[in-house]
Amino acid sequence: MALLQISEPGLSTVPHQHRLAVGIDLGTTNSLVATVRNGVAVVLHDENGRALLPSVVRYQPGQPPVVGHAAQQVQASDPYNTIVSVKRFMGRALHDIADAGSFPYRFVDAPGMVQLRTADGVKSPVEVSADILRALRERAEHSLGGELMGAVITVPAYFDDAQRQATKDAARLAGLEVLRLLNEPTAAAIAYGLDNAAEGIYAVYDLGGGTFDISILRLSQGVFEVLATNGDSALGGDDFDQRLFCWMLEQARFPDLTAQDNRLLLNHARFAKEALTEHPETRITAVLSSGFTIDLTLTAAQFNEMTATLVSKTLSPVRRALRDAGLSTKDVQGVVMVGGATRMPCIQSAVATLFGQTPLNNLDPDKVVALGAAMQANVLAGNRREDDDWLLLDVTPLSLGIETMGGLVEKIIPRNTTIPVARAQEFTTYKDGQTAMSIHVLQGERELVSDCRSLARFELRGIPSMVAGAARIRVALQVDADGLLSVSAQELQTGVSAAVTVRPSFGLHDDDVSRMLQDGFNHAKEDMTARALQEARVEAERLLDATQSALDEDGERLLDMDEFSEIVASMRALAECVSGMDYALIQQMTERLNQVTQAFAARRMNMRVREALAGQSVNDLMS
Template sequence: MALLQIAEPGITTAPHQHRLAVGIDLGTTNSLVATVRSGLAVVLDDEAGHSLLPSVVRYCASGDVEVGYAAQAAQNSDPHNAIASVKRFMGRGIADIDDVASLPYHFVDAPGMVQLKTAAGVKSPVEVSAEILKVLRQRAEASMGGELVGAVITVPAYFDDAQRQATKDAAQLAGLNVLRLLNEPTAAAIAYGLDNASEGIYAVYDLGGGTFDISILKLSKGVFEVLSTNGDSALGGDDFDQRIFCWMLEQGRFAPLSAGDMRMLLTKARDAKEALTEHTEVRVTAVLSTGEMMDATLTQAAFNAMTTGLVNKTLAPTRKALRDAGLSVDEVKGVVMVGGSTRMPCIRHAVAGLFKQTPLTNLDPDKVVALGAAMQADVLAGNRAGDDWLLLDVIPLSLGLETMGGLTEKVIPRNTTIPTARAQEFTTFKDGQTAMSVHVLQGERELASDCRSLARFELRGIPPMVAGAARIRVTFQVDADGLLSVSAREQSSGVEASVQVKPSYGLADDDITRMLKDAFTYAKGDMFARALNEQIVDAQGLIAATRAAMAEDAALLDAAETVAIEASIAALENLLAGTDHKAIKRGIEALNAATTEFAQRRMDQNVRRAMAGQKLEIFG
């Protein structure tokens, strides 16, 4: 009797075969690709035995594209066309980049995501990142001997919707099927949790070349639950290099630099920073194209002093993440260090001091994210069906809508576990309103103007009704990649509109951190502004309704009553020009009192009209 093989439709006709899937850490400084072999996650090397691929892409006038070490070697000689740290530009506009003047690239000032002018034409960060991903895909396929089923690509936990979407677009350009976008700290937790069979509360401190994330996770019986996350999507090792670069300018007292000299000094700065990881001092020498020279010694103590502010910029979000999770430092079982920048002694010392324990560094901080991503890819590809473990990630900032009066109504609060879907009902503001504008926001402030605008769309075809009668259900859905879609549906008619949120570019350098900080700094003022706007909206609605009623049933009022109501309306309108929400509320109450008798007469009249010609039968 023949044995039957059963496979899920559309997956494969040979379920016993190992499906080729990889995890990719698309880093600011270096990128890696890893896979699972014989049950173990391993990083894949190139032909020369290198596991790290420098995240540098060079566009040549001949049309050739160099990626990795060759492009890195050409940074000094061809600074305009050798693009490094492109991850910092993903999903961002030119106005979001603070250090444009110190970068040797030709930026194109155009709407949407920043563009870079190269010898091969204008390129977007998505296209540059795609070149890096393409090389990693080719490395994996050559090493594994076949075509990939898909890849899990890691992103900073604090990447916003636009930055995540840009990463997904880059993968598509590179010919990769994205199984999932995975937050880098979560990937690191997978590598540690599954490798060490750990359980308990862990902090993942992730300082890469261009981004910083701190995540608090709970590991329990195969469940990886992110309790909170915080960080800065524009803080990383590059900023420490910049401090040394500025120190070099002070030491050398150089004339204005050429693009080549600027890139050369930035490279020297990075080399000095890395040397200080192992040594207490480093000699820094440089000869510029102008013949100017510098020869100075940088001590670890001086480096620590000039970067104290940067180190503190990582500790403040770390404390905030602990508060959000409702935990104290003593409840954290271990601190996982991720990212090459965590090798700096000043970082390890600061983290050890905060958490009162030695951080975990037994896994290579450069490789741990890629290893965790490879484990997740192996599961999603169907190679480890017997493994029953679950990832519960969170969104970093609240999502909501703008309501009347320019207020923010939060639908999904920050640190909500994803994937998630939540709905809320809204209604119309005016009689006969047949359309509604839906403005999707991201942020923690009470006023829409203080939050980030993500998308706008319109719901049309709402049946004409009196104000407040329509019921519009707005649904927010955030998928496992952290990408958002929003739909609106009028309940009685079934008319619907939706949008796949894809902003033209992402948050500014410090937007996310600033949004969270501002939410607390301005909390009292925001609540006052919200209360004022709510009373203004109520007052405007009452005034409009009263005037409409007076126009329709003026005969029910005598002259004195009309004068009294008009006086109450005028008094309320005068109050709307002020900022005292309590006074406006009293004005609303006064107008309601002045129109109570009028409202009763209108009700009686409508009842008589409805009963006219009707025969009542009374049963005894």
């Protein structure tokens, strides 16, 4: 065999082969897409040179959805069918949305996740988000001139499992391969940290349109280690608008408002808030549908007073995150400000006071998240260059646990544990002869089941009949690098087992996603089977590519002749069918290649560990 090149894991073996990957900031108010071009992260613009895509979608009967600026312009005249801030409803049931009455929508109370009635039918928040993502995908493919290999999509760090799962479903629906769900403040830290070669403890204060996150990170020699995160996934710039809107109502004693009036006034509230960023006072004038005219003057001092409780609602999570990290404000080297809402002077001064330092505003707070996501996407796609040697270690924001007797939650994975993480706990039966056990997985910090978010409920059946307390049931929770949970349970004496990926009680069922995928493709007049075939080909080619580079790197030293030829034969079989039309065959051969490379992958990983430890026997560690 020829002398083989050995490269770092994740380093592209073929330097000129650049895979198209993007970072997407799917925001409450605006969304963006960015990519790394010639080693530099850049935001991609639309044909009119605009970076921000308003996260607004308008539905009309039998027509494709209108996304972005065009939809935003008509939101006041068509409020029921023009959906803004849909991110607030992701993974949320109607009863979760405290201020549902203040939105001008026709909510449909569906199990799991709330839906919205529009002129083009009932839409799930996942579908609306998918329409936004699709617009960004098209912008990126148009701008980069090719099909995307994948995307990193950002989510608020404080998003729970249901909200993350919903985001991933939306991406799938939009035809995007999700390379990773990345926490927004972490994305910002990457962009800031790499740009400024920062070292030390940093806080990222991220106040977006509808969510608030605080993350505390340690930046050290290219490693971005999240120490703690906290936040409020239902607090953002929108709430400041809402507060101002209520003030306007109090001031003017309006007659009954229509949905159009509501949207109009909310828009004026937003304009006024933005005006106060630069001016000490502003005037609000508007004409309602009844002909009633509003003319109010608002000072910055008045605005600060009416929103003071909102500002302080962001400071408690900051203190909690610091406490969890075992740090005080004095330890923090810099505070990176992220999200359009951090432009408000009241936020800037509150943060400055708490930390005793001027916050860092040198990156555009609207763009920094998308730029960080693009850098991460570039690395995950395998475009890593030698000087790109950085790594991200993130945490799970909320504790995970299992319901025990008496409606209490037994925490298994505490919040702020570095991911990926797996933890197991043993439980037992409480009745003689009990043969089934219901396992209820929860997320949250409170002790009572009723105060936590239910993620999944499933049954382990076929436990052999024993006296109470004799069966030993091991429940294992695994959180992957996307922050998504999977659960498995096993009775240890008999090996009876059950496993779930968490989605049944919240998020969408797989059937829903398939139906929507179909709807989506019908909409785009795309042939479902052609799409499936195309996806199978992309996946197969990806695997062939990956396997080839693994063989080049380590094949000779880690495989014997038989193993080597088996893998090569499977590769050849897949390569032969990949350009054909037989979708099922491609899938089958892909699966076969995956199977025969498993032991090889495990050995490769062991070797890396051994190399990192220089000289230790991995067998000792694995045994």
